[in-house]
Amino acid sequence: MNKWISRLSPSSTQLNETINRTLDKQVKLAVTGLSRSGKTVFITSLVHQLLHGLEGTHLPFFQMVSSGRLRGTKAMPQPDMHIPSFRYDTAIEQLCGDPPTWPKPTNGISEIRLAIRYLSNNPVLKRVSPVNTLYVDIVDYPGEWLLDLPLLELSYDEWSQQIAHACESEPRLSLSQEWRTFLDTLDLASEINEATLREAAALYTAFLHRCKAPEYGLSLLQPGRFTMPGDDLKGAPILEFCPLLKIPQDINNENSLYFELKKRYEFYKEHLVKKFYTEHLSSFDRQIVLADVLKAFNTSYASFVDMRDAINMVLKSFHYGKSGLINKLFGLKIDKMLFAATKADHVTPNQLPNLERFIQQMLATSHNNATFEGVQTETLALAAVKCTQAAHTTFQEQRISCIKGVPVDSDKPVALFPGEIPLEVPLPEDWVEGRFHFMEFKPPRLANVHGSGLPHIRLDRALEFLVGDKF
Ligand SMILES: Nc1nc2c(ncn2[C@@H]2O[C@H](COP(=O)(O)OP(=O)(O)OP(=O)(O)O)[C@@H](O)[C@H]2O)c(=O)[nH]1
Ligand SMILES: [Mg+2]
Structure with a gap:
């Protein structure tokens, strides 16, 4: 009897979960x-x-x-x-x-x-x-x-071409300089070398982190796990590859650096991207x-x-x-x-x-x-x-709406008008510095x-x- 119960337990829990959902x-x-x-x-x-x-x-x-x-x-x-x-x-x-x-x-x-x-x-x-x-x-x-999902539909070469295209314009063009210079020194037909792969991945990851830094605030950074690996993946070989800016045409050696990069990319898709979706x-x-x-x-x-x-x-x-x-x-x-x-x-x-x-x-x-x-x-x-309260102030005899709160880097409350939200995306030339000033606030102290x-x-x-x- 006990044997039956213990055998049944896991599936009966699952059954309960299924019933609950239904x-x-x-x-x-x-x-x-x-x-x-x-x-x-x-x-x-x-x-x-x-x-x-x-x-x-x-x-x-x-x-x-x-x-x-x-x-x-x-x-x-x-x-x-x-x-x-x-x-x-x-x-x-x-x-x-x-x-x-x-x-x-x-x-x-x-x-x-x-x-x-x-x-x-x-x-x-x-x-x-x-x-x-x-x-x-x-x-x-x-x-x-989730930014990794599109990779499932792209080959390594296709993905590399997309990244290369993105790196043709600023700010990615300047931010990727160090990684690009390193890529130029690589002999992609040469035998696999772990240290080279590690270095290429490290420079590419550093480039992604630079893009993500507050002053550039870029979001479309792939592969997603390079900047957000999760707890157990930091330094794992599955994250040691990077895209290429020029696709070599005449390399057929399976032991070459180029083939290894392709292999790791496919491994990343199979074992990280698909696994996350299925699990x-x-x-x-x-x-x-x-x-x-x-x-x-x-x-x-x-x-x-x-x-x-x-x-x-x-x-x-x-x-x-x-x-x-x-x-x-x-x-x-x-x-x-x-x-x-x-x-x-x-x-x-x-x-x-x-x-x-x-x-x-x-x-x-x-x-x-x-x-x-x-x-x-x-x-x-x-x-x-x-974290803020609605408030009003008067400017040139006009009543203006503003918000009041304590900025993250201060202890004193401020009242400010942070800017209007446009109804449509402003043109690039209208995106002048200082147009928007949405400040970060401390959480409120509540009695x-x-x-x-x-x-x-x-x-x-x-x-x-x-x-x-x-x-
Ligand atoms: N004023 C205000 N600030 C908020 C609010 N929610 C989040 N923030 C700010 O945004 C920061 C990030 O919030 P988190 O909830 O930690 O964001 P997260 O998405 O979990 O961030 P990660 O764990 O780093 O991915 C906070 O430290 C606050 O400064 C909010 O409702 N109001
Ligand atoms: Mg969080």
Whole structure:
């Protein structure tokens, strides 16, 4: 008997998970975005809001809560033992500390499970089972990893040609100088040499990091794992290759450097890119993509264009439906997708509609494609933790809206008007320095931090869109 039980246990757990999903008792919500886009803060605030759902009125647009049907939320052991846990406790301790601080940067994937108990709204279910539980599994993973999807459709030579083309214009042209000079010294027909491969990869990775640095703020950096390897891959040979700027035509020796570069590229695709999709992406039900659009505004036109292209590329991964590559390969089942511009507390409240219109335009094609495939999509400007207050000032006898908050590098609050969000992308020549000045702020010091959800902007709307229909 015992033998049977122990044999049955793993599959019965799986069976329970399947039943939970079928009866709409479980939903897997994936949160992604490029680094520093606000993933950790978003998840931490979202969990905090739900844990404090019974108190206060901080989620007016999240119907299940605002209509009084919530019966409480609890963090539970996560279902996927092989995924690191999302460190909610550490992050909330920092955000609610005195003084409050931002959580530390994270890398790689992590997960947290919440059990949300609620009163059913369904007239039939209400009688059978008035109180229900929805398990929400929230998964945080780097958006950089999604930039690798297009590689699955490209040969090594084709990918190299794309990178070479991108490196023909600034700022990549100057930033890639050292790596390019090294490539010129290589004899690609020579025998494999580990040290040479390591050096080429190191110089290429350094180039990517330079592109990513705040002063250039470029986002479309491939392969994604070179700048965001995850915990266990730093220094692994699978990351020791790079593209070429000129493709050699007459090398047929399988032991040559050129063949080895090709081999490693294919290995990277097979063992990292495909593995991530099969292990994780295929299990997601709902997806939110976060982007710090305002940071790109601050930096330059090139940074903005790069971010726009990177996000559209990320969204292409979710080009679901029957015709999408990813669906053909991995059977993706995401049916709702939210794209959110984060840190909306960096703009004055009257600029929020502009910010939302702007991102709608920025992603119009992706939005159209996803909707065409039957995926419900939405765009939103939100702040997971609102660090500023709306204020007014008078300038030349005119009343001007501004925001007030404590800048990250100061202890004194400032009031400022950070700039207007244009409704359309400005021309490159109109992107003059100093036009946008969206400042970073410290998290707010709150007296009643454990008594109510953290202050936010439109996080309740995000919740309503992402999981509202599950209650
Ligand atoms: N004002 C404001 N700043 C925010 C908000 N969310 C994030 N930030 C800022 O953005 C920074 C990055 O936020 P994280 O949540 O750590 O971003 P992440 O995407 O998890 O970053 P990585 O783990 O490095 O990939 C924070 O340290 C804050 O400075 C917000 O809602 N409002
Ligand atoms: Mg993080």
